[in-house]
Amino acid sequence: MVSSAQISLKIRQGFILVFVLIVALPALFFSIGRAYYATLVDATEKTLEAHLYSLISEVEFLSDGISMPRTILAPELNRLNSDTYALVYQENTLVWYSESAVNLTVTPDVSQTQAGASEFKKVRYNGEDYRQLSLTVILGNAEQSQQAKFILLKKNSALLALMSEFRNTLVNWMLIMGVVIAALMAIGFVWNARPLQRLDKEITEVEAGERDKISGLYPVELTTIKADLNLLLDSQRRQKERYRASLSDLAHALKTPLAVLKSSPLAADSEAQEQLDRINAMIEHQLKRAATGGSDTWKKQTTVKPVLDSILNAMGKVYLDKGIDFTADCDQSAAFLGDKTDLMEILGNIIDNACKACVHKVDITVKTDTEKGIVFIISDDGPGIPENKREELLQRGSRLDTYEAGHGVGMAIVSDLVASYHGKIIIDYSELGGAQFTIEFSDDQNH
Structure with missing residues (x-):
């Protein structure tokens, strides 16, 4: 009984471990990965937005156009071969670009948008993906103004590189977590199974006749089972004792009249003698069973x-x-x-x-x-x-x-x-x- 319970417990524990290692941890891995990528995209938008407002603050309005300082505040835009670029267009004509965009060969979409409304989106130019933030602003004053479109680009491959690095780190930590969780669960399974093993051992000893009842200390969950088993053992023992006593009394009560019958003239008949012998054999058998039936045969x-x-x-x-x-x-x-x-x-x-x-x-x-x-x-x-x-x-x-x-x-x-x-x-x-x-x-x- 307990061995079957232990097997069932181990099977359930195995399913839990498999679920954690094959389903839960991978699901957690992908969930964290998606959340981190979404955070990267949001951070990219915030960074480009900061660069945009920095550029707008540094632009100088002239009667014949705009002027930008030679070195701008954002270091990413001053570095050649950077993954971040800034472009300014007036009437669909490129009037300024950051030093990082010197070797840039793409032509972004400069279609007119409503002034003051920024737009952040993923675009694809010349087979490569970018994150683009654009804003159309009006420069100048009420008497004289000009419209300019600021475009900032960041290579999407930069985000993917960060994502790849994060995933490699996450995989390593997930593997460590998987090993630690598996070890802790294995220790927990062994620890939880110990009371069942002790109970199984005691029941085996009861079956072998080495003990009369279960007396070990067990967790609350097994205390009721222990009490029920001991109650069953006591009940069976009392029932066996009553059975033996009743059977012994009955067999002994029949022995005397049977002896009288066997010594009577009736026993001279061979057929009657055979029947009396059969009755005597049955009584002897029941007496023998009564003498040995006091203990529980299932033990x-x-x-x-x-x-x-x-x-x-x-x-x-x-x-x-x-x-x-x-x-x-x-x-x-x-x-x-x-x-x-x-x-x-x-x-x-x-x-x-x-x-x-x-x-x-x-x-x-x-x-x-x-x-x-x-x-x-x-x-x-x-x-x-x-x-x-x-x-x-x-x-x-x-x-x-x-x-x-x-x-x-x-x-x-x-x-x-x-x-x-x-x-x-x-x-x-x-x-x-x-x-x-x-x-x-x-x-x-x-x-």
């Missing part, structure tokens, strides 16, 4: 091979005269999640009946399956069991004509035990020609 883990070897050794002696050829294939690590006595009862009854029904061969296979859990397959070369008789075989007190020596109460006990572990019995024909009993116990069912 126990029984290695199958020693139990199977013990049963086959006993059967070999019981049916020595029949010369049965036993074949057993059982993994050393195969384990039955239940009580050893119950496993012996299940296998003992079925193998005993197979021995009674077989001609001379009985095969036993025990295997573990990831989906079905542990599977027992017992086959014989006897007459087999017809399909229309298989359900009847598992009913208490039923006995098939072809299996007169067995498959009566024993098979009903097996059916009850398998059902108590939420397993299932499948009866079919075997490859040997007789009956095949397949018993499946999944790991989830045993829990």
